[in-house]
Amino acid sequence: MKYTKDHEWLRVEGDVVVVGITEHAATALGDVVFIELPEVETVVAEGDEVCVIESVKAASDILAPLDGEITEINTKLVDNPSLVNEDPTGAAWFFKIRIDDMSVLDALMDEDEYNDLIG
Amino acid sequence: MAEELFRLGLHDLHVSLGGKMVPFAGYEMPVQYPAGVMKEHLHTRSAAGLFDVSHMGQVILRPRGSYEALALAFETLMPVDVLGVAEGRQRYGLFTNETGGILDDLMFANRGDHIFVVVNAACKSADLAHMQAHLSDDAEVIAVTDRGLLALQGPLAEAALARLIPGVAAMRFMDVAILPWQGVDLWISRSGYTGEDGYEISVPDARLRGFAEALLDQPEVMPIGLGARDSLRLEAGLCLYGHDIDTTTSPVEAGLTWAIQKARRAGGARAGGFPGAARILQELADGPxxxxxxxxxxxxxxxxxxxxxxxxxxxxxxxxxxxxxxxxxxxxxxxxxxxxxxxxxxxxxxxxxxxxxxxxxxxxxxxxxxxxxx
The missing domain is CATH 2.40.30.110 (Aminomethyltransferase beta-barrel domains)
Incomplete structure (x- = not known):
């Protein structure tokens, strides 16, 4: 698992990367009540706002962690946003993204580095 | 430059309960506890929630002459029938400005020989100045600075509070009473800001923590933060000052015409005579x-x-x-x-x-x- 400073986790699954938000982020957001996902086949650039996530109190964005193409979205989140609070690093993945060069992941934080960041 | 924030008397209790403290109206306030906004909200709707609202302003208006003269003076600040409020009863009020906007909304109670007022935290210094400027001939305007304010809200609020203070069970919505608890007088109203049955309780600072803990010891009661306070009042359709009402919105536009009693409307016994009466009475007649x-x-x-x-x-x-x-x-x-x-x-x-x-x-x-x- 790799991590971004925006509190996203990334997991390589074959030739795509699965993206979600960390437990730390889910706890900070509080009870999630609404999620808007990107459309499949959207081509995104690192830093693009690709998802909207709203908790009882506030709205925030999820940014594309890397350049690539969205290949799959987790539509279960749309009907059951609270999954993000229940299982943020498992069932509540947001989208899968295909990237050209997997080596860009090497620049991201590993678990220890991420834990230092939120420590 | 960092703004200096006031700390609540119960600050340490909130922190020990896991409250997440955020700045609000110049105070460090618990926005939520570990249960989170959703559970806190639902608990208040099904059992009883304890809210620390000690940031709000408590004011006593003590008549210099007769109570009636004070009530009439207070009516010059609000489109509200103050004189008609019976002893032991509370009413919703709002200070209007010359253009018919709202300076603040508030609760006031007839406590026999004086009026007790509770105003919003963000407006309290302005409200005090406003009352001092306009009521000083008829009343001593006294800011109550040595008491905290708690709200206990929800269908089981009566059961929980009556275990400590049996007298509260006999109160009805918008009643006020002064009832003793362990040797101190608590100022209690049966009202709140959640749409639920419940109480607001003014407690001397020295006993605030002990009383809050006695309530939290009741099996029905859970501490509730500002986050759920907001979602509860929103579901109840209640206005949040500075958002749903402000100096530009009139009480009629805001749908608060129920707060303007007959006595203050056209043809009433004491029609008009409050700031912004021209606009407000016109809007009552013609619609906003x-x-x-x-x-x-x-x-x-x-x-x-x-x-x-x-x-x-x-x-x-x-x-x-x-x-x-x-x-x-x-x-x-x-x-x-x-x-x-x-x-x-x-x-x-x-x-x-x-x-x-x-x-x-x-x-x-x-x-x-x-x-x-x-």
Missing amino acids: DRKRVGLRPEGRAPMREHTDLFSPDGTPVGEVTSGGFGPSVGGPIAIGYVARAFATPDAGLEGEVRGKRLPVTVADMPFHPTTYKR
Whole structure:
């Protein structure tokens, strides 16, 4: 698992990367009540706002962690946003993204580095 | 430059309960506890929630002459029948300005030989100055600075509080009473800001922690933060000052005409005679140009404050002033102002969320039924 400073986790699954938000982020957001996902086949650039996530109190964005193409979205989140609070690093993945060069992941934080960041 | 924040008397208790402290109206306030906004909200609707609202302003107006002279003087600041409030009863009031806008909304009570007032935290110094400027001939205006204020709200609030203070069970909605607890006088009203039955209790600072802990020891009671306080009042359709009402909104536009009793309206015994009477009485007669309404977004996306509202043909018709998710409603809800022609239940509008126009319907308030013990 790799991590971004925006509190996203990334997991390589074959030739795509699965993206979600960390437990730390889910706890900070509080009870999630609404999620808007990107459309499949959207081509995104690192830093693009690709998802909207709203908790009882506030709205925030999820940014594309890397350049690539969205290949799959987790539509279960749309009907059951609270999954993000229940299982943020498992069932509540947001989208899968295909990237050209997997080596860009090497620049991201590993678990220890991420834990230092939120420590 | 960092703003100096006041700390609540119960600050250490909130921290020990795991409260997440945030700045609000100049105070460090618990926005939520570990249970989170959703559970805190639902617990208040099903059992009893304890809120620390000690940031609010408590004021005593002690007559220099007769109570009646004070009541009449107080009426010069509000379109409200003060004189008609019986001893032991509380009423909702609002200070208006010369243009008919609202300076603050408040609760006041007839406590026999004086009036007790509770005002919003963000407005309290301005309110005190306002009362001192206009009431000093008729009253001593006394800021109560040595008492905290707690709210216990929910269907089991009576059961929990009556175990400590049996006398509260006999109170009805909007009654006030001074009742003893372990040798101190508590100032109690049967009212609140959640749409639920419940109480607000003013407690001397020295006993505030002991009393709060005695309430938290009751099996029904859980501490509730500002986050759930906001979602609860939103579901109840209650105005948040500075958002749903302010110096530009009149009480008539805000749908608060129920707070303007007959005595102060045209033809009443003491008609007019409050700031902004010309506009307010005119709007009562002719209807306002815009009105505060409830709004139900059709999808799941909340429509937050400042969401622009449009008629189906794309004409701007107003904006959202409070909006979010209603945990008991199970979906997004909002309060906003719309042009008079659209201020009817079931009117179909659109709200612009992140560049997209989404359907929203004008709806009756409250969004969740109130359970006051009348």
